[in-house]
Amino acid sequence: MRVVVDSIRMREADRLTIEMLNSNGIILMEHAGTACVRELEKEFGRRLIEKKVLCIAGKGNNGGDAIVVARQLKSKGVNVKLILLAKPDDYKGDARFQLEIIRNYPVEIEVIDKDRSDGLEVFRKNLSESDIVVDGIFGTGLSKPVEGFYRKIIDAINNDFNGFVLSVDIPSGLFADKSTDIYSHIKANLTVTFGKIKPCHVLYPASKSCGRVVEDWITIPDFVFEKVGEYFYLIGKDDIKPLKKDFPPDSHKGTFGHAGIISGEKGKLGASILASFAALKSGCGLSTVYIEESDYPFVSSFYPEVMFYLAKVKNSDDFLTEFLNTKSAVLIGQGLGVGEYQKSLVKKVIKLFDKPIVFDADVFKNFTVDEFAEYTKGKEIVLTPHPGEMSSFTGYSTKEIQENRIEVAKEVSLKTGAVVVLKGYQTVIANREKVFVNTTGTSALGTAGSGDVLGGIITSLICQGYSLINAVLLGVISHGLAGEIAENAEGREGVTAGSLIDKISKALNYGIE
Ligand SMILES: NC(=O)C1=CN([C@@H]2O[C@H](COP(=O)(O)OP(=O)(O)OC[C@H]3O[C@@H](n4cnc5c(N)ncnc54)[C@H](O)[C@@H]3O)[C@@H](O)[C@H]2O)[C@@H](O)CC1
Numbered sequence: 001m002r003v004v005v006d007s008i009r010m011r012e013a014d015r016l017t018i019e020m021l022n023s024n025g026i027i028l029m030e031h032a033g034t035a036c037v038r039e040l041e042k043e044f045g046r047r048l049i050e051k052k053v054l055c056i057a058g059k060g061n062n063g064g065d066a067i068v069v070a071r072q073l074k075s076k077g078v079n080v081k082l083i084l085l086a087k088p089d090d091y092k093g094d095a096r097f098q099l100e101i102i103r104n105y106p107v108e109i110e111v112i113d114k115d116r117s118d119g120l121e122v123f124r125k126n127l128s129e130s131d132i133v134v135d136g137i138f139g140t141g142l143s144k145p146v147e148g149f150y151r152k153i154i155d156a157i158n159n160d161f162n163g164f165v166l167s168v169d170i171p172s173g174l175f176a177d178k179s180t181d182i183y184s185h186i187k188a189n190l191t192v193t194f195g196k197i198k199p200c201h202v203l204y205p206a207s208k209s210c211g212r213v214v215e216d217w218i219t220i221p222d223f224v225f226e227k228v229g230e231y232f233y234l235i236g237k238d239d240i241k242p243l244k245k246d247f248p249p250d251s252h253k254g255t256f257g258h259a260g261i262i263s264g265e266k267g268k269l270g271a272s273i274l275a276s277f278a279a280l281k282s283g284c285g286l287s288t289v290y291i292e293e294s295d296y297p298f299v300s301s302f303y304p305e306v307m308f309y310l311a312k313v314k315n316s317d318d319f320l321t322e323f324l325n326t327k328s329a330v331l332i333g334q335g336l337g338v339g340e341y342q343k344s345l346v347k348k349v350i351k352l353f354d355k356p357i358v359f360d361a362d363v364f365k366n367f368t369v370d371e372f373a374e375y376t377k378g379k380e381i382v383l384t385p386h387p388g389e390m391s392s393f394t395g396y397s398t399k400e401i402q403e404n405r406i407e408v409a410k411e412v413s414l415k416t417g418a419v420v421v422l423k424g425y426q427t428v429i430a431n432r433e434k435v436f437v438n439t440t441g442t443s444a445l446g447t448a449g450s451g452d453v454l455g456g457i458i459t460s461l462i463c464q465g466y467s468l469i470n471a472v473l474l475g476v477i478s479h480g481l482a483g484e485i486a487e488n489a490e491g492r493e494g495v496t497a498g499s500l501i502d503k504i505s506k507a508l509n510y511g512i513e
């Protein structure tokens, strides 16, 4: 699990550390430059000495870092030139301090600012003579989309330069905290970032422009980050093993729990069967689908391991009570349909069942989030909408949701008290305290029934006694990994919900002998 901080938290961490260093940001800046030089040495090895490096410094502290890089490279005998994108007098604070120091070194410095009529032409000439660009134009201090002179500089690096680009902290032009709706920015081969990684480094599509990302601590102590807190945690397959529970050797069906899946409408019963079998393949002891008696002939022959509870009338308190009585957790919503009947069924399940409930699919089309929150107060619940369902549930457009995935998931969790799983590429998970973003998965998961399988896995893990949040984390990571394993085996086109179910136990045991 990696900690990701936004620019506000990062600035606070810088500030607290500088305060402890007796108001001296220069030390951090030196470490930032050192980290960049070290990564260039790792990248190019002995060949670095043969390269021509162009360090480009904006007038902020990001530029200050680039000036440190220029000085250190020169000290190591590398052929380096420094471009200042503003007049020397415009450099203030720590960046100005670095400029004063580098003047004592035999580094060639050229000012190419917006007032220079031949600026762009000279800049392009410099690019054509260089092998490596160190991009210190803007970092976390970017305040608006890049336009005009700076945009032309960025475009020239992207379009006219074929060498290697190291971005200092952030590819210039990207906003540290934003991953969508991005404007003109540097496309880097390598980004060396300071303190902790930021959202733009890991969230798609901004992450695409960062190249390989290296995080350097620049001596900011861990306890400072504990104080400022995280924006979210990045989770992946390496988290599977630590999340897994140990079961005693005398465990039995009862220990592993009994999953209840409440089926949807005729024609969509397959969703519940898939979820139920996925639940079994994820380790619960028993799994039963609640269906109307007349539906039984359509589903009885799929998987012999899956059991059925046959209700004469589905929406009946008596049948529901009897069914729910023996279940450890239930899943409802898949193939449910929309209408008063469906709403009343969901409300009855909430009223009659006092253990965890996983809500999926059509539930989000039957209720608004505020109405839903009224019924589920005090309940242990998980919500697993995809962006379209989240849109029906919250009233936000799908575009608004996709641009603010973390905030929307957090908001719904705060309103409902649920563990919220906002599905899609880089699934977001939020409970009232924390947010997680998943890194496993592939476009191969975009196949019918994939979401039903996820619902089954999460329900199964809850049945086995995992806390809601751990069941969701483990479920989401393993579901994504099962997709990756299935894609490797069958190719993207071949992956179906059935292949995900086949691979789920392999995924759940990733890293475990
Ligand atoms: N002391 C610290 O806080 C540390 C800061 N560090 C570096 O400092 C960076 C942040 O420095 P700053 O806060 O000075 O900010 P930046 O260096 O990112 O840039 C801010 C400068 O760019 C200008 N600017 C912002 N958006 C613009 C736009 N769209 N068009 C034109 N000009 C624009 C601002 O007016 C300001 O002069 C970090 O990314 C990191 O590289 C590191 O040296 C580590 C320590």
Ligand SMILES: [K+]
Residues within 6 Å of the ligand: 062, 135, 136, 137, 138, 139, 167, 168, 169, 170, 171, 172
């Ligand atoms: K930069």
